[in-house]
Amino acid sequence: MTLLLKAENISFKTDKNKDILKDISFELSQGNILGIAGESGSGKTTLGKILAGLLVPTSGQIILNKPLDWQKTRVSPVQILFQNNGEILNPFRRIDSVVREGVKLRFGKNADSYKRAEEIFDSLNFDKSLRKRKGFELSGGEQQRGALARLLAVEPEILILDEPFSAQDPDSQLTFLELFKKINREKGTTMICISHNLKILQELCSYVLIMYKGAVVESGDCKTLFGSPVHPYTKFLFKAENYKLTYDEFIAMRT
Amino acid sequence: MKLSVNIKELRLSTSTGDRELLHDVNFSLEENNIYSILGKNGCGKSTLIRSFSGLNDRKFCLIAGLILADNIDIITASVEELTTLRKDKIKYVFQDAANSFDPLRKLDYYFKRFKIDQSKSEELLKYFLLPSLKELGEMYPYELSGGMAQRLCFVIALLMEPELLILDEPTSGIDPAIANLFLLKIKEFAAGGKKTILLVTQDINFAKSLGGFIAHISEGTLSPFIGSAEYFSSDNVLFKKGDL
Numbered sequence: 001m002t003l004l005l006k007a008e009n010i011s012f013k014t015d016k017n018k019d020i021l022k023d024i025s026f027e028l029s030q031g032n033i034l035g036i037a038g039e040s041g042s043g044k045t046t047l048g049k050i051l052a053g054l055l056v057p058t059s060g061q062i063i064l065n066k067p068l069d070w071q072k073t074r075v076s077p078v079q080i081l082f083q084n085n086g087e088i089l090n091p092f093r094r095i096d097s098v099v100r101e102g103v104k105l106r107f108g109k110n111a112d113s114y115k116r117a118e119e120i121f122d123s124l125n126f127d128k129s130l131r132k133r134k135g136f137e138l139s140g141g142e143q144q145r146g147a148l149a150r151l152l153a154v155e156p157e158i159l160i161l162d163e164p165f166s167a168q169d170p171d172s173q174l175t176f177l178e179l180f181k182k183i184n185r186e187k188g189t190t191m192i193c194i195s196h197n198l199k200i201l202q203e204l205c206s207y208v209l210i211m212y213k214g215a216v217v218e219s220g221d222c223k224t225l226f227g228s229p230v231h232p233y234t235k236f237l238f239k240a241e242n243y244k245l246t247y248d249e250f251i252a253m254r255t
Numbered sequence: 256m257k258l259s260v261n262i263k264e265l266r267l268s269t270s271t272g273d274r275e276l277l278h279d280v281n282f283s284l285e286e287n288n289i290y291s292i293l294g295k296n297g298c299g300k301s302t303l304i305r306s307f308s309g310l311n312d313r314k315f316c317l318i319a320g321l322i323l324a325d326n327i328d329i330i331t332a333s334v335e336e337l338t339t340l341r342k343d344k345i346k347y348v349f350q351d352a353a354n355s356f357d358p359l360r361k362l363d364y365y366f367k368r369f370k371i372d373q374s375k376s377e378e379l380l381k382y383f384l385l386p387s388l389k390e391l392g393e394m395y396p397y398e399l400s401g402g403m404a405q406r407l408c409f410v411i412a413l414l415m416e417p418e419l420l421i422l423d424e425p426t427s428g429i430d431p432a433i434a435n436l437f438l439l440k441i442k443e444f445a446a447g448g449k450k451t452i453l454l455v456t457q458d459i460n461f462a463k464s465l466g467g468f469i470a471h472i473s474e475g476t477l478s479p480f481i482g483s484a485e486y487f488s489s490d491n492v493l494f495k496k497g498d499l
Contacts, residue, residue: 243464
């Protein structure tokens, strides 16, 4: 498989010299789905932003094997779906126009943006009646789908999903999970999914990184890692998810 | 539980009467027990438990039937009766806990207002990794994160030692590890003598780990409460949800 992205010794510090990420390295091949797990504050989102090029690491580098046709465009081949889409979608613009704009940005003014936009909406099961609505007229889940449509408009090489399941009930989580699998299967889009939900990552990803206090404490292919976790923190996360933690175990991991 | 709660033929519908949310709900709550209600978004879980403390806005929701708490019918109770019940016996923790606080008051108001034992407060705040009473008391609600607000609401409710504690989605939006603390405390509270907990959740694992009695709402009907082990056994045809 072609190597698409390589992260080498990524570290990130705040202005006050606080370590947010410590020496993170991994590789990602084309078509794979990588999971990043960990609790709030473990540095998952910061890592996502660095991978998407929104933050510059304090040290280390990201090497991206950009296919040739990306070099002519200013659009980033790495797109990120944020947690709070309501704040990101323009509330006063129609969602179909936002998506068409994405198509033109990537494929030029002559691209058949109407056709492409409709195809993308269809693939996301985005209801026809919603396509003409403005950002503020959509519910939280619809906004998330809308934002996803905009990202897919540029046909990204890598799609980063930051806690895509956090604000959804179990049924919608399943629907979204199937949707991401479908995009990966049909478009071959490489994905990085950031989530604290181990069960969902297990369903979606082929490879997973476990993050604790800014460092990767364990990584491996999903089946092996979830089958027999080694690091105490990974075991802690599993116990927490299954409601088997004692108070002492909880405190031990927090101090 | 000194408080007895009986629900008889409860029906909830929209104020226009064209949509019935729940029909014929019948059950009673016993002391030292945990009752969990499962159900999807929008099935009426919160509306149901809000009615036990008389919190539904009658402009939007019509209620018929009987909800007897200590032989007072909550549906027809006077404001004074409801205030007494809410003050002394029934505590309700909302899902959007951050909005439960008065934004213009410092948080020490809640501890002074209810004359809560200080050492007990400190102990519980520490348990839930919240700042000490002195530090917290000087803070305004906007300084709390969503998770902190949720923990603090739960702490205050526990400190009041209600006979019936009602929790609306206690684990939504919080880290799984912190959710474990809620689980442990809820169990401890229910076992601590003559207390009852009624909660609604979508978190099947959480309900399963709590034990007690489980029921679910589907298509406007509340299933009978049955023991957790029996509810989650493979023989129970009522439980068909995909456990992701």
